[in-house]
Amino acid sequence: MITELLNYYEISEKIASDVKELRLRENLTQQALAKKSGVSLGSLKRFETTYEISLKNLIQLGLTLRSVEGLLKSFEKEAPQSIDNILREKKAVYSSRKRGRKND
Numbered sequence: 001m002i003t004e005l006l007n008y009y010e011i012s013e014k015i016a017s018d019v020k021e022l023r024l025r026e027n028l029t030q031q032a033l034a035k036k037s038g039v040s041l042g043s044l045k046r047f048e049t050t051y052e053i054s055l056k057n058l059i060q061l062g063l064t065l066r067s068v069e070g071l072l073k074s075f076e077k078e079a080p081q082s083i084d085n086i087l088r089e090k091k092a093v094y095s096s097r098k099r100g101r102k103n104d
């Protein structure tokens with residue numbers, strides 16, 4: 001389960017492993033997936049071995065493997081559980097700063 005993953009490395013490893021599993025399930029070689037997705041073969045190999053990839057390339061792989069729904073839901077806000085929570089969120093949005101503070 002994702003909530004059990006504790007750090008960047010473990011999360012990256014899990015995502016890379018899942019993409020590799022989808023690639024193999026589709027019976028695609030690294031070269032075939034790279035060509036089909038527009039991601040360079042070197043980037044795909046690096047992703048599967050060191051778990052590093054750009055967001056753009058990750059999205060391209062997800063689109064090619066028909067697996068972007070999870071990416072889209074990754075940072076969705078939870079639905080409020082009560083009217084009080086809805087009102088509290090609405091008030092927070094309108095009363096909060098629209099920009100971050102400078103860190104000197």
